[in-house]
Amino acid sequence: MTTSAPPYSRYVPADLSDEALVDRARVELLHSTVAYEELMRRYQRTVFNVCARYLGNERDADDVCQEVMLKVLHGLKQFEGKAKFKTWLYSITYNECITQYRKDKRRRRLYDALSLDPQEEAVPDPAPLDPGHASLDRVLIHVNPVDREILVLRFVAELEFQEIAQIMHLGLSATKMRYKRALEKLRNQLDNPF
Template sequence: MTTATHTDVSDEARVIIDPDIELVKKAQQELPYRDTAYSALMKRHEQVLYRVCYRLLGNADDAQDVSQEVMLKVFAYLPKFEGRSMFKTWMMQIARNTSFTMQAKLKRQRELKEVLEGDVHQEASDRIVTEKMDVDSVLSKLGKQDREVLVMRYIAELQFDEIADVCGLSLSAAKMRVYRATEALKKKMST
């Protein structure tokens, strides 16, 4: 008589829950010599990955750059992926961190450029004049945490438990943060 170990049950549950797990396992076996499964995995998620990066960064070129960087990081770290979360959740965490790193880098570059050009006020005025009232501009006016949870929920279509994992929150805190961010978005859009 055999008994299922805790690990066996987790693996079975993960197969049911994570639609990517079989492809992930195959990619882990193939890499770095073959990339057939990895390519299929990236193809499956490339659009949502780009949309998440775009919403977090607000710029198509930056989003494309970060998406490519995330794909490279997934390639490099996929053999170490242990499956403690869904693959998509893990990849979105990489996208989130890489986007924030890019934002910080771009902010430093802008600040340096503004100091060198001495044209801080004119640039801010030009930006306000040219800004459109659409979802992207409203999202950009929200705080980093609000924007992050809204992107994860509505762009990446993550469940609340996945958002909690990605953001390092409890489930109830993730739900509350999404609710409050949604209310803040509604308020910004009505003004």
């Protein structure tokens, strides 16, 4: 960690790299959140899009984004910088999405056990944020979660395979193979819609 300027000196957060902002945030968090806020501003939209596409609805995505931001806020002091900040952030996002997905899955099983239709309980989700991605959103809902996670990390978060491998705790070749298979399934879904 190399922070040359004192935390109270003036700086333009948008001009700093992620690493410099992380260093600043770690020093400042007791009395200022300027650097942290800039980090979140940079990644908030992409984190939300990753969550929305993974979970299939914006309401849950918004909740998960809030959890991610809190985990980043509380975890910055322990962030060691062994990976890029972006990789660490998406690792937290990925884990929070999995947690939310499992909660939803348990809830759906409960509805089934009680013979309730979860569709009756659910409030319809608003339209996707970007009309250009509407078809991707529709297809991702029908792709299994294992395939969805790697496609979302690659297409929405725009991560490299090595970063995805770190996040998913897989080897690089296993990550590439899963991606290739998921992409083939996605193509089949697009070729043979519903």
